[in-house]
Amino acid sequence: MQLGIIGMPSVGKTTIFELLSNQRDKTNSQGKANTAIARIPDVRIDKLSTIFKPKKTTYAQLELVDIPGLVPGVEKGSHVFLDSVRKADALLHVVRLFQNDAVPYIYENIDPMRDIEMISYELLLADLDLIEKRIERIETNKKKNQMLKELELLERLKTLLEDEKPISSLQLDQEEQLIMSTYQFLTNKPLLICLNLGDDDLASLDYMQKNEIAEYSKNNGIPVVEVAATIEKEISELDEDEKEEFLKELGIKESGLLKVSHSMYQRLGLISFFTVGEDEVKAWTIEQGTPARKAAGKIHSDIERGFIRAEVVEYNDFIELGSMNAVKEKGLFRLEGKEYIVKDGDIVHFRFNV
Secondary structure, three states: OEEEEEOOOOOOHHHHHHHHHOOOOOOOOOOOOEEEEEEOOOHHHHHHHHHHOOOEEEOOEEEEEEOOOOOOOOHHHHHHHHHHHHHOOEEEEEEEOOOOOOOOOOOOOOOHHHHHHHHHHHHHHHHHHHHHHHHHHHHOOOOHHHHHHHHHHHHHHHHHHHOOOOHHHOOOOHHHHHHHOOOOOHHHOOEEEEEEOOHHHHHHOOOOOHHHHHHHHHHHOOOEEEEOHHHHHHHHOOOHHHHHHHHHHHOOOOOHHHHHHHHHHHHHOEEEEEEOOOOEEEEEEEEOOOEHHHHHHHHOHHHHHOEEEEEEEEHHHHHHHOOHHHHHHOOOOEEEOOOOEOOOOEEEEEEEOO
């Protein structure tokens, strides 16, 4: 799964990219996209590792792409931007709210709604251009009568985009979804808005255009998370105990990067289940609604093929009771069959025979 980080230049995209991927000073060169594998932070994995003290701890992973900032009116930059966006499975739009004279901006003033709408409009125009060209090709095709369903759908999408609404807002039937799967519409990609706040704004969460952004988020079904990249950078340099103390002092319940990863997982319909032991504590990423047998296949195809049962413990039960023996004594250790739907945070051990 590839997450494209987008936005205007000098909004903090690269700082967030470096923090998520645990890289430092790996900025874009010559306007090219920068790629890295990000470890998804998860306090549950941290706690399980503290208990089991494994030889290896493995977090869920996501491929990140720091896409060069969009400069409105610069055609070459726009092509690089759109080409990179097309390859991404989901988008994180970083929007600047922080004030810092040492980091010059392309505009004279900070205006988050202008920037949100500017990027949205660029994606919308790209989709509209693709649709108009496809409609023209179908209209001139000798086999047009065999493509009427596709043509009808494209006309609906064209009307939607002309009303400045994203394709993701349209309800589709199964046949239409099949047609859509052959395209890579930009406004149909899962999108998350990340507000990069100033240090002072993070504690109060009283920032400019807050109500307008909330209304835009609600009307378009786009989640919003608030981050202060400068504070996140400070947090990343602390050890675990210091991190908790620092967050407490700031009155923050969890790091903004955690909120970003959790919100993106939700947006993509993903969850994590865990396998634990002295050798390794590991997070496995699956889609919501995945049955136990298919989830076993994420570990190894042999486990899926020879699936017998899944031994399941809920994360919160385990943390509360402190050991597997205590969980069993309380009757909270379950045996589940192949159709059991794995839940986020399940600690699972698969029994199989090949």
